[in-house]
Amino acid sequence: MFNKNRTYEQHDNEKISFYKSSVEDLNSQDQLTSDIDADICIIGGGLTGISSAINLSKKGYSVILCEARKIGWGASGRNGGQLGIGMRKDQYTIEKKLGLRHAKELWNLGLEAVDDVKNLIRENEINCHLINGVLSAACFEKDIEEYKFEIEHMSKYYNFEGYRFYDKLEIRKEINSKMYLAGMLNSGSYHLNPLKLTIGLAKIAKNKNVKIFENTPIEKIYEKSDRVHVVSKKGLIRANKVVVACNGYLDSILGSKKNKFIPINNYVVATEPLGEKEAREIIKNNYAVCDTRFIIDYYRFSEDWRMIFGGGETFTSNFVKNAKSFASNRMVKVFPQLKNIKIDYSWGGTLAITVNRLPHFGTLMNNKVSYAFGYSGHGLALSVLAGKLIAENINGHPERFKFFSDINHMSIPFGSIFRRPIYSSAILYYKIRDYLNS
Numbered sequence: 001m002f003n004k005n006r007t008y009e010q011h012d013n014e015k016i017s018f019y020k021s022s023v024e025d026l027n028s029q030d031q032l033t034s035d036i037d038a039d040i041c042i043i044g045g046g047l048t049g050i051s052s053a054i055n056l057s058k059k060g061y062s063v064i065l066c067e068a069r070k071i072g073w074g075a076s077g078r079n080g081g082q083l084g085i086g087m088r089k090d091q092y093t094i095e096k097k098l099g100l101r102h103a104k105e106l107w108n109l110g111l112e113a114v115d116d117v118k119n120l121i122r123e124n125e126i127n128c129h130l131i132n133g134v135l136s137a138a139c140f141e142k143d144i145e146e147y148k149f150e151i152e153h154m155s156k157y158y159n160f161e162g163y164r165f166y167d168k169l170e171i172r173k174e175i176n177s178k179m180y181l182a183g184m185l186n187s188g189s190y191h192l193n194p195l196k197l198t199i200g201l202a203k204i205a206k207n208k209n210v211k212i213f214e215n216t217p218i219e220k221i222y223e224k225s226d227r228v229h230v231v232s233k234k235g236l237i238r239a240n241k242v243v244v245a246c247n248g249y250l251d252s253i254l255g256s257k258k259n260k261f262i263p264i265n266n267y268v269v270a271t272e273p274l275g276e277k278e279a280r281e282i283i284k285n286n287y288a289v290c291d292t293r294f295i296i297d298y299y300r301f302s303e304d305w306r307m308i309f310g311g312g313e314t315f316t317s318n319f320v321k322n323a324k325s326f327a328s329n330r331m332v333k334v335f336p337q338l339k340n341i342k343i344d345y346s347w348g349g350t351l352a353i354t355v356n357r358l359p360h361f362g363t364l365m366n367n368k369v370s371y372a373f374g375y376s377g378h379g380l381a382l383s384v385l386a387g388k389l390i391a392e393n394i395n396g397h398p399e400r401f402k403f404f405s406d407i408n409h410m411s412i413p414f415g416s417i418f419r420r421p422i423y424s425s426a427i428l429y430y431k432i433r434d435y436l437n438s
């Protein structure tokens with residue numbers, strides 16, 4: 001196990017991820033060497049921060065972005081690459097919580113999020129290997145009825161025809177595993193190399209004159225007359241507005257707001273390249289896949305036909321030293337035929353999960369500080385959208401930002417002490433449930 005004081009320090013034990021090996025770092029030459037003024041200071045160099053930077057600089061603000069490590073160091077450069085529409089929870093559950101009208105607004109924003117990412121990729125020729133189709137694979141009998149219900153519900157109330165049901169025979173033709181009882185294809189969703197996307201977007205931000213300070217951890221922020229002071233060891237940034245975009249790596253910058261989410265560590269492996277023919281014998285149409293368990297397996301093939309397989313979680317502040325066995329054991333359970341395949345890379349990442357699984361947006365210090373976190377494992381598209389909505393809010397148009405900031409989020413009771421243990425008991429319960437049902 002590996003433990004460091006700051007969450008952004010916890011990957012120091014790793015060698016390299018597949019994504020890191022696939023693209024050159026941004027290596028921003030900007031350096032913070034003295035105190036400086038700016039319209040906007042953004043803390044966190046993942047997709048939320050970079051998207052905020054692009055959108056705010058487009059509106060004419062001078063923007064500084066501070067990242068504790070390198071651009072894409074956090075979840076944005078470590079994730080499963082599934083670019084999904086919607087939210088982490090199904091629409092029916094969201095309707096029950098927020099009502100049909102609000103749920104529909106979120107659905108439309110979820111569609112817009114994926115469209116925005118696709119447009120950014122196309123317009124800026126970001127070579128991040130976008131592939132269509134994400135399959136949900138059923139582990140439990142009850143999933144079959146749930147799929148059928150969702151397909152009908154989404155067609156009737158949302159006019160959405162992008163889902164397709166697969167029975168047991170069909171899913172086994174699609175995915176060469178005996179694990180699954182049925183499936184549901186989502187043709188509105190995609191998969192891609194997330195670090196290539198993150199670095200591609202950071203380059204756009206740089207072209208728009210955003211100053212990017214890497215290796216610049218922020219220690220604290222405080223309100224001083226009509227500005228916010230952002231404190232780092234290398235200098236003070238005096239900003240009119242601040243965006244906090246640290247997601248699962250948020251420590252104490254927003255005070256007790258960190259109790260609105262539970263940070264969890266999730267692990268991924270990349271095999272050696274299998275070649276297209278062998279890969280398509282495993283996933284015929286090269287879709288990304290995620291299953292229906294609480295602790296999900298998610299996987300897909302990379303641009304060079306490696307199986308990228310994620311699964312297995314830890315929930316303490318300790319990070320496993322070697323993520324390899326965590327995810328590869330799960331992979332071999334699903335695909336015994338991969339037992340002797342070499343694992344070339346293994347890594348982990350930290351994400352923020354909220355109690356209701358919806359993202360948490362908000363403002364502090366008289367609207368001078370904005371934040372967004374808690375995408376609950378569904379943040380690849382939503383984090384890019386968050387940056388756009390934060391920019392709209394800062395620019396005096398809070399209407400769409402409010403679709404998220406109006407959502408009520410439960411705090412974890414005595415969060416600083418209990419948020420990880422509470423989740424660990426929940427995980428234990430669901431692990432047993434997953435085991436008994438499988």
Ligand SMILES: Cc1cc2nc3c(=O)[nH]c(=O)nc-3n(C[C@H](O)[C@H](O)[C@H](O)COP(=O)(O)OP(=O)(O)OC[C@H]3O[C@@H](n4cnc5c(N)ncnc54)[C@H](O)[C@@H]3O)c2cc1C
Nearest residue numbers: 044046047048068074075076079080082218349378379380
């Ligand atoms: C293993 C894994 C698999 C996932 N798979 C998927 C998936 O397939 N599909 C999907 O939609 N979502 C997935 N997610 C979630 C998704 O990656 C995140 O929701 C999204 O990347 C969040 O982006 P972000 O910019 O908000 O946060 P991050 O990308 O985590 O960026 C936060 C940044 O803040 C920096 N930071 C923290 N503290 C400070 C400080 N004090 N000063 C300066 N900088 C600081 C960190 O170093 C980090 O780079 C996954 C996440 C993980 C970990």
